[in-house]
Amino acid sequence: xxxxFEIEIPPTFEHLAMVRSVLSSALEAEPxxxxxxxxxxxxxxxxxxxxxxxxxxxVGTQAAVGIRITxxxxxxTVRVSDQGGGFDPSKLKKHPPVxxxxxxxxxxxxxxxxxxRLTDECSITPSKNGTTVTxxxxx
Amino acid sequence: MVIEPTFEVxxxxxxxxxxxxxxxxxxxxxRLRQHVLTVTARKPDGLVLDLDxxxxxxxxxxxxxxxxxKRMRMIDGGFRIVCSQPHLNELFKxxxxxxxxxxxxxxxxxxxxxAGATIDGAGNPEGAST
Numbered sequence: 001x002x003x004x005f006e007i008e009i010p011p012t013f014e015h016l017a018m019v020r021s022v023l024s025s026a027l028e029a030e031p032x033x034x035x036x037x038x039x040x041x042x043x044x045x046x047x048x049x050x051x052x053x054x055x056x057x058x059v060g061t062q063a064a065v066g067i068r069i070t071x072x073x074x075x076x077t078v079r080v081s082d083q084g085g086g087f088d089p090s091k092l093k094k095h096p097p098v099x100x101x102x103x104x105x106x107x108x109x110x111x112x113x114x115x116x117r118l119t120d121e122c123s124i125t126p127s128k129n130g131t132t133v134t135x136x137x138x139x
Numbered sequence: 140m141v142i143e144p145t146f147e148v149x150x151x152x153x154x155x156x157x158x159x160x161x162x163x164x165x166x167x168x169x170r171l172r173q174h175v176l177t178v179t180a181r182k183p184d185g186l187v188l189d190l191d192x193x194x195x196x197x198x199x200x201x202x203x204x205x206x207x208x209k210r211m212r213m214i215d216g217g218f219r220i221v222c223s224q225p226h227l228n229e230l231f232k233x234x235x236x237x238x239x240x241x242x243x244x245x246x247x248x249x250x251x252x253x254a255g256a257t258i259d260g261a262g263n264p265e266g267a268s269t
Contacts (some may be wrong), residue, residue, distance in 0.1 A: 013166035017141030020195070039226050046197050050165045104209035107202035110234050114198055117233045 002072035003030070008064035009049075011056035011082075019049050019067055023078070026069050032076055032139050040118035041076060041137045047111040048080040048133040055084020055131065075120075078135045086126035141167065142194045146174040152255025153184035154217070156246065160192045163200035172203045179210040185217030187249045190227060201234060208240060217241075219249045 005026045009015040020042045027038055045067070052065040066081040089112060096102045116122045121136035144161030155178045163171055178186060186207060190196070204220065211218040219241045222228060231237040243249035250256040 013164065014141075016164045016166055017162060021140055036226065042195070043197060043230075046164060046195075050197065050199070053165070101212075104205055104212065104239070107205045108198075110198035110201055113234060114230065 002070050005069040005071070007067050009067070011053045011062065011065055013050065013053055016046055016049055016053075020046055022067070023069055026071055027076065030071055032071055032073070033137060037137050041078065041135065044115045044118045044122070044135045044137075045078050045080070047115050048078070048135060051087065051111060051133070052080050052082035052084060052131070055082050055087060059083075059085045074139045076137050079132060080135075081130060081132045083130040085130065086128060087124065087131040088126055089124045143167070144170060146171065148174070148178055150183075151187075151250050152253050154187060154250065154253045154256060155181070155183040155185070156187040156189055156250075158189040158192065160194070162195040163193065163203075164195065164197045165199045168197075168199040168203050171200060172206065175203060175207045175210070179207065179214070179216075182214050183216060185219065185253065186211050187219045187221060187243075187246065189221040189246055189249075191221055191223055191246075193224070193227070196227065196230070198234075201230065201236060204240065205236070219243055221246050221249050 005022060007022055009019060023042055023045055024038065027033060033041065049065060049067065056063060056065065061083055063083045068079045070077040092112060093109060095106050095109060115133070115135060119135045120138045123134045125132045142161045144159060144163055144167050147158040149156045157174060157178060159171065188204060188207065208218045221243050223244045228242070231240065231242060
């Protein structure tokens with residue numbers, strides 16, 4: 001048995017809090033995850049949605065960003081789909097080591113690291129039109 | 140729907156302490172950045188970001204902290220973060236920012252070596268302006 005929650009948001013950052021709230025609400029009735037893991041997934045979802053909105057802003061589209069939350073007995077799956085032209089994670093700029101003073105020049109670029117480390121499974125699938133990020137956290 | 144952030148700045152001796160509450164994400168991080176810029180422009184001897192009552196922070200918020208650390212380093216000032224929340228401490232570990240920032244469990248600990256910083260029982264400065 002699983003239950004799907006699907007929302008579409010305009011590509012503006014003011015909607016990030018709502019997306020996080022939807023996830024919390026979806027898991028309120030069926031608390032599949034412990035609070036700590038829910039916090040992990042909320043942050044990972046927020047990062048993925050931020051990237052999607054940024055991608056839409058970059059290509060200048062007002063198209064909606066799609067978010068689907070699937071709550072199953074033993075896992076929660078979140079998919080964030082954008083139409084922002086496709087994102088290749090292998091082209092991410094690598095940060096200098098933390099001991100390097102130059103590390104302080106990098107204020108961005110932590111989001112993908114967080115998504116990968118806070119979830120049990122994280123896949124980033126670029127296509128010609130956009131990117132789908134799938135985040136899975138097991139019970 | 141966002142829990143609006145608040146930024147409360149106090150002076151402890153020659154150090155500034157900024158207490159941040161609410162949610163910091165891409166929508167609200169510019170406000171945090173602006174407050175950090177305002178405080179660092181006064182060139183305090185050090186800056187403490189007190190995150191103990193923060194509800195949510197994402198990578199953008201962490202990035203603002205990296206910027207704050209950089210600005211304080213540029214003026215030879217100290218930079219410390221107060222955070223006892225396990226989840227936030229985990230984020231610092233994952234991003235290895237715990238190796239860049241000086242992290243403290245309490246404001247009292249963060250200000251222990253700061254000359255002229257006196258804290259009352261409620262964690263407020265004594266005889267300092269807010």
